[in-house]
Amino acid sequence: MTLLSVKNLRVNLRTDAGRLRAVRGVDISVERGQTLCLVGESGCGKSMAALAMLGLLPPSAEWSADEMKLDGVSLLNAGQSTLSNIRGNRVSMIFQEPMTALNPTFTIRDQLCGVYRRHKGGNRAQARERAIYLLERVGISNARNRLDQYPHELSGGLRQRVLIAMALMCEPELIICDEPTTALDVTTQAQILVLLAELREELGMGMIFITHDLGVVSRIGDHINVMYAGRVVESGTRDAVLGCASHPYTQGLLRSVPRPGVNGLQSRLGTIPGTVPSFYQADPLCPFRGRCERKLPICASQAPPVRSGAGHHSALCHNTEISSIAGNSA
Amino acid sequence: MTMSKPLLRAKGLVQSYRVKSGLLSGARELHALKGIDLTINRGEIVGLVGESGCGKSTLARILLGLEQPVSGTVEVDGVPVTQADKRARARRIQPVFQDPYGSLNPSMIIRDIIALPLKVHQICPADERMRRVARLADQVGLPARLLDAVPGELSGGQRQRVAIARALIIEPELLICDEPTSALDVSVQAQILNLLMDLRRDTGVAMLFISHDLAVVEYMTDRMFVMYLGQIVETGPTADVFSAPGHHYTMALQQSVFSPDDDAGLPTTRLKGNPPSPLDPPTGCAFHPRCEAATGTCREISPELVDLRKGGLCACHFPLGVDSGNTPLTRSDPHALRESG
Numbered sequence: 081m082t083l084l085s086v087k088n089l090r091v092n093l094r095t096d097a098g099r100l101r102a103v104r105g106v107d108i109s110v111e112r113g114q115t116l117c118l119v120g121e122s123g124c125g126k127s128m129a130a131l132a133m134l135g136l137l138p139p140s141a142e143w144s145a146d147e148m149k150l151d152g153v154s155l156l157n158a159g160q161s162t163l164s165n166i167r168g169n170r171v172s173m174i175f176q177e178p179m180t181a182l183n184p185t186f187t188i189r190d191q192l193c194g195v196y197r198r199h200k201g202g203n204r205a206q207a208r209e210r211a212i213y214l215l216e217r218v219g220i221s222n223a224r225n226r227l228d229q230y231p232h233e234l235s236g237g238l239r240q241r242v243l244i245a246m247a248l249m250c251e252p253e254l255i256i257c258d259e260p261t262t263a264l265d266v267t268t269q270a271q272i273l274v275l276l277a278e279l280r281e282e283l284g285m286g287m288i289f290i291t292h293d294l295g296v297v298s299r300i301g302d303h304i305n306v307m308y309a310g311r312v313v314e315s316g317t318r319d320a321v322l323g324c325a326s327h328p329y330t331q332g333l334l335r336s337v338p339r340p341g342v343n344g345l346q347s348r349l350g351t352i353p354g355t356v357p358s359f360y361q362a363d364p365l366c367p368f369r370g371r372c373e374r375k376l377p378i379c380a381s382q383a384p385p386v387r388s389g390a391g392h393h394s395a396l397c398h399n400t401e402i403s404s405i406a407g408n409s410a
Numbered sequence: 411m412t413m414s415k416p417l418l419r420a421k422g423l424v425q426s427y428r429v430k431s432g433l434l435s436g437a438r439e440l441h442a443l444k445g446i447d448l449t450i451n452r453g454e455i456v457g458l459v460g461e462s463g464c465g466k467s468t469l470a471r472i473l474l475g476l477e478q479p480v481s482g483t484v485e486v487d488g489v490p491v492t493q494a495d496k497r498a499r500a501r502r503i504q505p506v507f508q509d510p511y512g513s514l515n516p517s518m519i520i521r522d523i524i525a526l527p528l529k530v531h532q533i534c535p536a537d538e539r540m541r542r543v544a545r546l547a548d549q550v551g552l553p554a555r556l557l558d559a560v561p562g563e564l565s566g567g568q569r570q571r572v573a574i575a576r577a578l579i580i581e582p583e584l585l586i587c588d589e590p591t592s593a594l595d596v597s598v599q600a601q602i603l604n605l606l607m608d609l610r611r612d613t614g615v616a617m618l619f620i621s622h623d624l625a626v627v628e629y630m631t632d633r634m635f636v637m638y639l640g641q642i643v644e645t646g647p648t649a650d651v652f653s654a655p656g657h658h659y660t661m662a663l664q665q666s667v668f669s670p671d672d673d674a675g676l677p678t679t680r681l682k683g684n685p686p687s688p689l690d691p692p693t694g695c696a697f698h699p700r701c702e703a704a705t706g707t708c709r710e711i712s713p714e715l716v717d718l719r720k721g722g723l724c725a726c727h728f729p730l731g732v733d734s735g736n737t738p739l740t741r742s743d744p745h746a747l748r749e750s751g
């Protein structure tokens with residue numbers, strides 16, 4: 081059974097300038113043992129979508145969804161106590177900024193053991209043993225001594241490892257990682273990605289991985305949702321979306337990334353002229369039409385249809401054909 | 411006929427800072443640069459890569475004259491520059507920094523921000539200034555209507571264009587670009603990288619291009635330097651460094667780069683351990699605790715930067731791909747080197 085299924089998720093934020101429509105009808109589906117990547121550029125609504133699923137939106141936000149099921153059980157009308165039992169326990173999150181996610185005034189021990197005892201009970205010693213086990217598992221040497229350190233005493237890479245350990249304390253079924261490696265060096269990033277992939281495998285978790293880096297997506301994703309201006313414009317297996325990109329935005333993104341072995345004297349990078357549309361207007365038409373080089377007259381008058389092909393590959397666009405190979409991965 | 415002098419030559423740059431570390435230990439020396447040699451030729455784009463804290467920005471600030479090194483010299487056109495020549499240096503070397511938000515005065519309009527260096531250097535009369543601003547805005551692809559806006563009204567990519575226009579307006583010979591696109595989205599980054607390539611082609615401006623993104627460095631640069639903990643560990647023509655890296659750290663960096671075309675899964679070989687603290691640098695080769703090929707020699711003796719191949723230098727006792735005798739060596743087999751060497 082699908083681990084997480086979300087249909088038509090919407091998130092609005094009340095701002096001084098009016099209602100900002102951050103997430104505009106997004107579907108998300110994650111299987112056990114698989115990774116779904118949410119990819120897209122800054123501001124497209126990746127974090128807001130993730131926070132909505134955890135009930136962690138800012139107070140200025142309001143959200144709705146047609147369906148939100150964890151393991152087949154609807155969360156839409158669940159009470160506060162059910163939700164807080166799910167959060168941090170069955171579903172946990174690794175945040176974009178490790179410093180804001182760790183409390184600077186508590187030691188590593190307090191933070192790790194705190195979540196465990198809140199959800200699993202158990203005594204101090206059990207919590208401590210699990211903390212040490214996980215710190216070692218995420219590659220922190222000297223775990224016993226690290227327990228009494230404070231977050232600011234650790235390097236960025238170590239902090240991110242502590243956050244991963246913390247997210248795993250209660251053996252979650254689903255882990256949501258919001259750009260967990262964006263602030264790290266490439267060599268540290270590679271270590272953390274390998275670690276997350278191993279842990280996902282080992283624990284059979286489902287994973288949602290948020291990133292703007294298409295290279296990272298290609299290494300860690302089973303399934304990809306490409307987001308643009310609050311909507312999923314293309315979705316499919318990794319091979320389908322990266323190998324046979326069908327939406328003009330996905331194609332543009334892929335052309336703009338410098339590739340290994342290519343020098344600027346030989347070829348120019350593709351660009352996507354223009355900027356994202358306003359977030360304040362409700363707009364059923366294609367959000368990409370102002371920047372699209374394949375735009376048709378119909379794009380300015382009718383909402384784009386969902387075009388689908390083999391292996392759940394789909395794109396929201398008037399002018400595309402899904403030509404993807406039948407999904408051979410996942 | 412003599413060989414033309416490099417535009418910029420840095421020799422033996424050393425920098426250290428006094429930092430407080432911990433409660434009991436008093437102030438300690440942090441060695442940020444440990445003897446950096448670097449040249450940049452006219453019209454050349456030179457890359458500088460290395461992990462966070464290895465000293466890239468420190469080097470940039472010294473080249474710009476924003477801070478003084480403990481020792482070492484910087485020559486422009488073969489002439490040593492000193493603190494006294496600050497203004498002259500600024501005319502020839504201009505910065506483009508990472509943060510397009512912080513580096514522009516929020517209360518000034520764009521037109522005045524771009525024109526400011528002309529005013530400071532008293533280069534031309536006011537009416538000519540405005541003509542130059544308009545021309546440059548056009549060159550960097552900044553819509554003319556934005557010239558009367560303030561930075562807060564511009565997107566990240568537009569602000570970076572302003573920073574580039576401001577740097578170029580006095581027609582410098584060298585741009586020091588410190589992570590100029592790290593804060594930008596990939597589609598915006600592509601526009602800025604194309605712009606920098608065009609500017610080099612059209613104006614011949616040279617660049618030091620600092621980035622931690624290897625794919626970007628490969629795309630942008632002619633020659634590159636790899637830094638690790640305050641030292642240059644490898645340098646050479648970019649194409650050579652990528653096709654046959656000599657240093658094990660360069661190799662590790664390369665294996666950590668992911669392209670959207672890969673479906674290789676996650677890397678199987680990856681760098682072990684964490685970056686060392688500059689306050690407590692390892693003995694011998696600074697990379698040895700993380701290096702698969704490290705031997706006792708590496709723990710004790712710091713390797714010199716020596717010829718690896720034509721035009722390439724590498725600081726490693728057991729460089730990759732180097733035949734140490736009659737045993738042929740492959741890049742993936744550094745241990746064979748150790749045994750035969």
Ligand SMILES: Nc1ncnc2c1ncn2[C@@H]1O[C@H](COP(=O)(O)OP(=O)(O)OP(=O)(O)O)[C@@H](O)[C@H]1O
Pocket residue numbers: 093094095100102120121122123124125126127128129138140292359
């Ligand atoms: N607290 C807030 N109040 C008002 N608007 C917000 C708030 N947080 C985010 N937004 C806006 O909501 C939209 C979606 O933001 P979100 O953080 O989900 O983007 P993102 O895709 O995660 O971007 P990034 O890659 O930069 O993290 C953006 O337009 C953003 O400006």
Ligand SMILES: Nc1ncnc2c1ncn2[C@@H]1O[C@H](COP(=O)(O)OP(=O)(O)OP(=O)(O)O)[C@@H](O)[C@H]1O
Pocket residue numbers: 427428429440442460461462463464465466467468469622688
């Ligand atoms: N003013 C200063 N006082 C004390 N230490 C400093 C100072 N400036 C830099 N450092 C230290 O010197 C070392 C080199 O820093 P630098 O900013 O040059 O690194 P970098 O390679 O640019 O890193 P990044 O990729 O994170 O920008 C770091 O350990 C840093 O903490």
Ligand code: SF4
Pocket residue numbers: 327328329366367368369370372373374375376379384396397398399400
């Ligand atoms: S619907 Fe039209 S405007 Fe939108 S991406 Fe497709 S072709 Fe372009």
Ligand SMILES: [Mg+2]
Pocket residue numbers: 126127128176258
């Ligand atoms: Mg985000």
Ligand SMILES: [Mg+2]
Pocket residue numbers: 466467468588
């Ligand atoms: Mg820096």
